[in-house]
Structures are given as structure tokens and as C-alpha cells.
Amino acid sequence: MKIGEASRVSGVSARSLRHYEDEGLIVPGRCSNGFRDYCPSTIDRVLVIRSLLESGLPVRLIREFLLSLTDGPDVGMDVVRAEFLHEVQSYRDRLAARIAVLSDQQAALDAYLREARRTGL
Structure with missing residues (x-):
């Protein structure tokens, strides 16, 4: 088509x-x-x-996964799947760490704004 x-x-x-x-x-x-x-x-x-x-997966990771699927019959699908899931988990963990940092920054800004409103800054 x-x-x-x-x-x-x-x-x-x-x-x-x-x-x-x-x-x-x-x-x-x-x-x-x-x-x-x-x-x-x-x-x-x-x-x-x-x-x-x-x-949310990056194109790089998707490309690597898709290429591994076409590498040939000698590559076991269980191995490919396990490696891909490991990469996805690692990406998710890095994302969670970034979210934690952003949440801490947001909490700090919220505290600053509360204090600023309380003291009339």
C-alpha cells in the first residue's frame, strides 16, 4: 500500500x-x-x-531493539527480550530519578513561595 x-x-x-x-x-x-x-x-x-x-522510549533504544529482531535466527528471542526489558527498566529508573529531583525542586519552590507570601516578599 x-x-x-x-x-x-x-x-x-x-x-x-x-x-x-x-x-x-x-x-x-x-x-x-x-x-x-x-x-x-x-x-x-x-x-x-x-x-x-x-x-516515552527514545528512538535509539527502539532502533536497537528492532535491529536485534532482524539480526538472524541465531539470536534467541528470549535473550533479545530480556536485554530489551533490562534497557527499558534502566531507562525507567533514570526517568524516576529525574522525577525525584524535579519533585524535590518543586517542593523547595513551594516552600519558598509559602514563606514569601507569609512574610510579604
């Missing part, structure tokens, strides 16, 4: 589909006229990519 139909079917804009291709996340086929040709398996991959991006 052409990019317009792929966009409609996947719910992802044509611009995003081209971006996913530029980032190496998908490789659509090409018609004889040079137009992109999206097969059902590429659409399935787009849906996975969209879900992972919506959960």
Missing part, C-alpha cells in the same frame, strides 16, 4: 512514516515508480514503534 493508505491504516502521519524510515526504524519497499510500498508486516512494526514512542 502507498504511504497515504499506510498512514490511514496505522493512524500515523505520512510525515512520521517518512521519519521512521529516515531513523532506520522501518524499510518500506519501493514500487517501480519509486513510491514507497508498505506491506502488512511494516504496518505492524509501525504500530509497535508508535506504542514504544508513546511510552
